[in-house]
Amino acid sequence: MAVLKNKIELKNVSKVYETRDKQVEVLNNLSFEVHENEFLVLLGPGRCGKTVLLNILANLEKQTSGTIEFAGRRPKMGDLGMVFQKYALFPWKTVMGNVEMSQKLKGVDKKVRQEKAQEYINLVGLKGFENSLPKQLSGGMKQRVGIARAYASESDILLLDEPFGALDAQTRYQMEDEIIKIWEKNKKTIIFVTNNVEEALYLGDRILLLSSRPAEIKKEYVVDLPRPRSYTDKAFLEYRNEIVDNTDLDI
Numbered sequence: 156m157a158v159l160k161n162k163i164e165l166k167n168v169s170k171v172y173e174t175r176d177k178q179v180e181v182l183n184n185l186s187f188e189v190h191e192n193e194f195l196v197l198l199g200p201g202r203c204g205k206t207v208l209l210n211i212l213a214n215l216e217k218q219t220s221g222t223i224e225f226a227g228r229r230p231k232m233g234d235l236g237m238v239f240q241k242y243a244l245f246p247w248k249t250v251m252g253n254v255e256m257s258q259k260l261k262g263v264d265k266k267v268r269q270e271k272a273q274e275y276i277n278l279v280g281l282k283g284f285e286n287s288l289p290k291q292l293s294g295g296m297k298q299r300v301g302i303a304r305a306y307a308s309e310s311d312i313l314l315l316d317e318p319f320g321a322l323d324a325q326t327r328y329q330m331e332d333e334i335i336k337i338w339e340k341n342k343k344t345i346i347f348v349t350n351n352v353e354e355a356l357y358l359g360d361r362i363l364l365l366s367s368r369p370a371e372i373k374k375e376y377v378v379d380l381p382r383p384r385s386y387t388d389k390a391f392l393e394y395r396n397e398i399v400d401n402t403d404l405d406i
């Protein structure tokens with residue numbers, strides 16, 4: 156069998172925080188694989204540990220036990236690009252300045268990095284806004300900048316932490332369509348976190364349904380629905396009802 160270049164493998168990953176008076180168990184023995192170029196959704200109730208898991212995957216935090224391998228080795232900076240719920244753009248930098256940042260930090264020549272950044276700015280539909288500052292953009296546009304920036308980092312894997320959670324419903328639907336279009340044009344491995352069942356089903360090739368804290372994998376769904384998907388399709392609604400029935404309540 157061919158070795159998948161960007162495969163991620165987690166084995167028995169647990170996370171426990173030691174606070175002054177107690178232990179907080181957040182992740183309990185998670186084992187799963189992420190396949191190259193798949194759109195994987197981590198779906199779970201509020202406060203179940205999704206962000207902690209993404210931070211561990213991004214190497215921003217360390218698991219208490221278990222192993223994570225990326226293409227057979229420990230992930231390192233640059234392997235992963237992140238898009239956060241709260242935009243996390245540099246407010247004093249223009250759209251171009253934000254999108255070119257990671258390449259600039261790597262010392263890439265200005266012309267080369269700006270050409271690359273322009274490509275991704277065009278891809279997310281922000282051509283003409285290169286010189287705008289974040290405060291001049293709507294929420295949806297800011298999140299497009301975040302996506303362009305993650306793409307421009309040239310990471311093979313994108314981690315998206317509830318990126319559309321702060322947007323109004325209409326913009327959220329638009330962005331769901333956009334991210335699929337971008338991903339279909341320019342395949343990468345995407346790990347997308349949400350607590351929204353419809354969003355998970357609209358986007359994912361595969362959904363890992365997490366339990367309430369400490370998060371365990373309750374169930375895996377391989378979403379066998381053609382794209383573009385429809386929120387009102389009968390099969391979509393059947394999946395939705397099944398997942399809702401299996402979802403733990405927020406804690």
Ligand SMILES: Nc1ncnc2c1ncn2[C@@H]1O[C@H](COP(=O)(O)OP(=O)(O)OP(=O)(O)O)[C@@H](O)[C@H]1O
Pocket residue numbers: 172174179181199200201202203204205206207208350368
């Ligand atoms: N440094 C820490 N010390 C103690 N507990 C922590 C720490 N960081 C996170 N937690 C706990 O871990 C739990 C999971 O937090 P996390 O932010 O990962 O949830 P989430 O699933 O992303 O939630 P949401 O969907 O609401 O964004 C929370 O209950 C939080 O209190």
